Amino acid sequence: MFRHASRFLIRAAAGDGRSHGRTSAIAVARAFSSDVPAAPSQDTAFIEAWKKVAPNIEPPKTPLEFMKPRPPTPSAIPPSSPSTSSLPYQSEISSKEVDMVIIPATTGQMGVLPGHVATIAELKPGLLSVHEGTEVTKYFVSSGFAFIHANSFADIVAIEAVPIDRIDPSLVQKGLTDFTQKLSSATTDLEKAEAQIGVDVHSALNAALSG
Template sequence: MAVNLVRGTLLRFGRQGGYVALQRRGFADAPQMAFTFAAPNGVYYNNANVKQVDVPSYSGSFGILPNHVPTLAVLKPGVITVIENDGSPKKFFVSSGTVTINDDSSVQVLAEEAVKVEDLDPSACRETLHWAHGQVSSAATDEARAEAQVAVEVAEALVKACE
């Protein structure tokens, strides 16, 4: 612990005893956020510069802007909204996955399944929900019931995404 204190002091004060700036403020550049979003069915963004990304996670839905605190979160079924630099929103449904926010403002979303919300068929989503509820009712084992509950959670999020 004392070593860390000494090391921190040496970083703040140069060998000559003068104050050394740890960080310098630069010109007011627009912050950048490199965004990568991929799923097994394709890559939607690859180091693209975007304004904001909103993600659904099990710890709560949250928005990501440049200079966001580094974070790792598990995605829950729901809609990811990407606000591009021109202000236009793009919406994608994800079934699950992870989001990683790095200290250099880069963001990676890796989804188990992803589809553009505009490509969803509302009637097919409702049918999927009905089928999933049937699977829960007819599950013979705890394992089958748990799998059916996951299907219900995803199907409910699909129906909500279509609204």
Template sequence: MLRRAAASLSRRAAPPARAAYASLADGWAQAAPNLDPPNVATDFMTEMKAPEGTGIPAKLTLNFYLPHGVEFDAAEVDSVTVPAESGDMGVLPGHMPSVARLRPGVLTVNTTDSDVKKYFVSSGYVMVHPTSVTDVTAMEAVPLEQIDADAAKKGLEDAKAALASASDDLAKAEAQVGVEVFTAMAAASN
């Protein structure tokens, strides 16, 4: 059954984007034969594949980037748990490739069975590659032990007051972001 499906897929016409680009390139060659056709995004993409026959590695390679620095750069870790918008997502070696947006919450890095590092992240993205490499980019990240629970609760109260007294859409949106971040921060610090 799989062989029939694969054969059926290989007989199908090129995907619409590829066919549309071929049409564009043909038209370009007729209109401007002395100019190369324009590049498109797929010209710059490389296919990331794990080398065949290598199996699943024992460790996950983690890159954890912030605008002002790097927390982990090609570090070998056991696992990472990220606060994705769709829910907490655990990443182990061999994880399915995916991209997720981060919500305010706790990012947990298990470097070994006994060494666990936790960070509070405000927002960002996680990209899991098929090569057991995970890239985390966060706007802000703070080691969890550096969060002051009382300051987080005070920030939440202030953000709720700002939301209640907001007079325009921009002020409401800014206050709502504050409520979401301080709610997650207060929960993480307990």
């Protein structure tokens, strides 16, 4: 039965649409993280559809119930911007109130201040700066995405992020030299692509250290 649950639920939702005179496909709008209410809520449309096909079984929890509530979009620009920086294996920054974050977007360096317009930006290898008063914490990020929400929350999801003071400049120079040599001697497209990635990353590392 559970293997066909999604089909049954779609039929139930479609039936509701027909009963209200709607013949077009039904699209269920999901809330953005900045639109989540103050308390966890249930996906009422899913719960109602579930009860129609399995009234004796408790409905499973939906992603909406696990989403962490966030404050609504303020009417005025807040004094600081809560930021979160996450890696696949750990969280570097967790909802920290900061004055500004400068991210290495593929379109160029992007400064994120409180009240920034909602944006999604792809990250390239480069320097990520977190400004908190007079203190500036710098990380080197390899790639990822930055999600700037309308309520001034900034979520930065990177594949790798290393504090800049943990990077050995001599190893960066050695890596840049090695990959430059590999690029000049590469004979296949794969070898050229791998060597070019190495050159680009180590060049970005070198620029981050010198900056």
